[in-house]
Amino acid sequence: MSGPVARIGLTPSEPLASPFVSQRPRPRFVTSTGPSRSATSGGGVGHDGRLMKSALVVWGGWGGHEPEAVANLMAELLRSEGFEVEVSNSLGSFADLARLRSLSLIVPVWTMGEIAHELCDNVCAAVREDGVGIGGCHGGMCDAFRGSTEWQYMTGGQWVAHPGNDGVKYTIEIAKDVSHPITEGLADFEVSSEQYYLHTDPANLVLATTQFPNPTVTGTDAELVNPCRMPQVWTRQYGRGRVFYTALGHQRNVLEQPTPKEILRRGLLWAAK
Numbered sequence: 001m002s003g004p005v006a007r008i009g010l011t012p013s014e015p016l017a018s019p020f021v022s023q024r025p026r027p028r029f030v031t032s033t034g035p036s037r038s039a040t041s042g043g044g045v046g047h048d049g050r051l052m053k054s055a056l057v058v059w060g061g062w063g064g065h066e067p068e069a070v071a072n073l074m075a076e077l078l079r080s081e082g083f084e085v086e087v088s089n090s091l092g093s094f095a096d097l098a099r100l101r102s103l104s105l106i107v108p109v110w111t112m113g114e115i116a117h118e119l120c121d122n123v124c125a126a127v128r129e130d131g132v133g134i135g136g137c138h139g140g141m142c143d144a145f146r147g148s149t150e151w152q153y154m155t156g157g158q159w160v161a162h163p164g165n166d167g168v169k170y171t172i173e174i175a176k177d178v179s180h181p182i183t184e185g186l187a188d189f190e191v192s193s194e195q196y197y198l199h200t201d202p203a204n205l206v207l208a209t210t211q212f213p214n215p216t217v218t219g220t221d222a223e224l225v226n227p228c229r230m231p232q233v234w235t236r237q238y239g240r241g242r243v244f245y246t247a248l249g250h251q252r253n254v255l256e257q258p259t260p261k262e263i264l265r266r267g268l269l270w271a272a273k
């Protein structure tokens, strides 16, 4: 076996031959205008003649999360940053792998759904192999497809509980030992929402946490909680693609608050190819 065939493995002389080698975060953020987009980019050309970044926002699943309203917020944020955005309410939008590969960013807003293997494989392949970013929030990304371990491997977490349900007051603590453009300059803040308890990948770069147990939560929910500092905002690599997640976003109004919105905005921009 020889020749320029992409091989899976950490071959030092061909560091880019494998889709799995790019584990380190790439040193760029937000304002990159370098030649990172190919001629097959899904983005159009902006007024200044530069190729626009492109995003696909796909919403659906459990209606309690206001997926359409949250998806529209995602689209508004991205359009205000110059992205060309397609908003879809069908998982069928994941059927066109060539289209997915041409995107800068995929934003799932889909809770408690089921996804066909080939559709999940398409999203994973676009992120893993082409460096398309994926970013999202709350159950729309990390309680999207409970039956898909590959999806969870990519996103870095899966929701399992929110002790006390909605309306719990808790603090989001910014990780002080991590310098990152998504949380740079942000202070700890309080929210009243669902305090997400997740199963998370220890390889995530955790940018913000919340503490369990919550003193305002009592009863069975509190008894089941193991004391811990639970990741709430993280980034990770999935092959060549960047992954961003924030647990905030039970409904649109949570994400309209200044700091949660800023984390979301920065996170989506950071993840985009």
Ligand SMILES: [Zn+2]
Binding pocket: 065, 138, 139, 194, 249, 250, 251
């Ligand atoms: Zn929720």
